[in-house]
Amino acid sequence: MPADLAVIGLGHLGLPLAQAAVAAGIDTIGYDTDPRPVAELAAGRPPVDGSLTASEIRRMLSGGFRPTTNPAELGRVRTAVICAPTPLGPDHTLDLTAVTEAARALAARLRPHTTVLLESPVPPGTTEGALRDLLEEGSGLRAGRDFHLAYSPGRLDPGNRAHGFAGTPKVIGGLTSACTESAAAFYGRLTDKVVRARGPREAETVKLLETNFRHVNIALVNEMAVLCHDLGVDLWDVIRCAETKPFGFQAFRPGPGVGGHGVPVDTVGTHRPLRMVELAGQVNERMPQYVVQRCATLLNEHGKSARGARVLLLGVTYKPDLADREGSPADEIARRLMDLGAVVSYHDPHVPDWRVRDLPVPRADSLYEAAAHADLTVLLQHHRTYDLQGLAVKAQLLLDTRGATPAGAAHRL
Numbered sequence: 001m002p003a004d005l006a007v008i009g010l011g012h013l014g015l016p017l018a019q020a021a022v023a024a025g026i027d028t029i030g031y032d033t034d035p036r037p038v039a040e041l042a043a044g045r046p047p048v049d050g051s052l053t054a055s056e057i058r059r060m061l062s063g064g065f066r067p068t069t070n071p072a073e074l075g076r077v078r079t080a081v082i083c084a085p086t087p088l089g090p091d092h093t094l095d096l097t098a099v100t101e102a103a104r105a106l107a108a109r110l111r112p113h114t115t116v117l118l119e120s121p122v123p124p125g126t127t128e129g130a131l132r133d134l135l136e137e138g139s140g141l142r143a144g145r146d147f148h149l150a151y152s153p154g155r156l157d158p159g160n161r162a163h164g165f166a167g168t169p170k171v172i173g174g175l176t177s178a179c180t181e182s183a184a185a186f187y188g189r190l191t192d193k194v195v196r197a198r199g200p201r202e203a204e205t206v207k208l209l210e211t212n213f214r215h216v217n218i219a220l221v222n223e224m225a226v227l228c229h230d231l232g233v234d235l236w237d238v239i240r241c242a243e244t245k246p247f248g249f250q251a252f253r254p255g256p257g258v259g260g261h262g263v264p265v266d267t268v269g270t271h272r273p274l275r276m277v278e279l280a281g282q283v284n285e286r287m288p289q290y291v292v293q294r295c296a297t298l299l300n301e302h303g304k305s306a307r308g309a310r311v312l313l314l315g316v317t318y319k320p321d322l323a324d325r326e327g328s329p330a331d332e333i334a335r336r337l338m339d340l341g342a343v344v345s346y347h348d349p350h351v352p353d354w355r356v357r358d359l360p361v362p363r364a365d366s367l368y369e370a371a372a373h374a375d376l377t378v379l380l381q382h383h384r385t386y387d388l389q390g391l392a393v394k395a396q397l398l399l400d401t402r403g404a405t406p407a408g409a410a411h412r413l
Helices: 014-023 035-042 054-062 071-076 097-107 127-139 177-187 200-231 235-242 275-301 330-339 367-373 388-394
Strands: 003-008 028-031 066-068 077-082 115-118 148-151 170-174 194-196 310-314 343-347 376-379 398-400
Touching: 003 014, 003 071, 003 097, 014 028, 014 054, 028 071, 035 054, 035 066, 071 077, 071 097, 077 097, 097 127, 115 127, 115 177, 127 148, 127 200, 148 177, 148 200, 170 177, 170 200, 177 194, 200 235, 200 275, 275 330, 275 376, 275 398, 310 330, 310 367, 330 343, 343 367, 367 388, 376 388, 388 398
Parallel strands: 003 028, 003 077, 028 066, 077 115, 115 148, 170 194, 310 343, 310 376, 376 398
Antiparallel strands: 148 170
């Protein structure tokens, strides 16, 4: 059965795109090589990361959305968007394996006049280089002549209801001006504003800049957190005052590490290092270790050793009010505490089960009772359901890594 759109990759990029397309009345299929998420979605069950609810999935299905593992479906669409994951590899470059597999599956079935779009984070030059080559070799068609090819960086902020798909401008860079306009015509049905880049390389580099901007600024404020603690300065008050400046400043806040799907990239296709991004990565990667050091110091100051101490971790996801644990620093913090001999448990309303080193971490059912019983409670993620003022009263010792408790109510990062 033909469809207008194929979304290739049903993860944190693909599903919100498919949701927006279905809501706009576009007949959409979702293709993934992994049968598990496809079966779950077809049954109306939401993804484990909590990015969409069960009711949202059901609305998509009732609107005609069809998840599939059948690659033959890719040959029956007018537009195909590749949203495959590109995790950071051991050499700190993006792993394009999933994008390559998606391109090959599409190329074997690509028809003339199809618009092919890439949203996955990739090194600049990928769309007009490796992706174009794969599509042309596999289809016998020419990009820019027989089919349209463009890049548009995924920009959604998971769980952010204030800035959804329609309200987030879409950047587009096509191989030719006709490719750009074809992509603009598609995205114009989903978003209020389309921004045309000079070409695919510029559009790809937009994603690189946006992701690295976040990590560099978080690294700066994380370093400030360490400095201010050493100086006896309240960083949270510093940030509160600084963000009143109406120009030249954007507030970022420290935390126990940096999680999420947008990974910093300190080298690109030429392997030219981005030194500031490299340094920012080192700073952010040290934060879990710093948090554990603060834990050990606090316990020691209160006459307790980390060995044998009962430590309760609150919020083990990478972002508040979501179940997604991608890149969450909680895993490393738990491992390091265990290495010190601490007895670790956790509470998170969005995570019913958590394993570290393939071993289950005990989950606290009663938050206040667990905090009162623990020698140290550590707030790693500030979920809305947490009453931090009440928690500060109940906990024997509370370390707040998010600056969410009132001043003086807890030890803050």
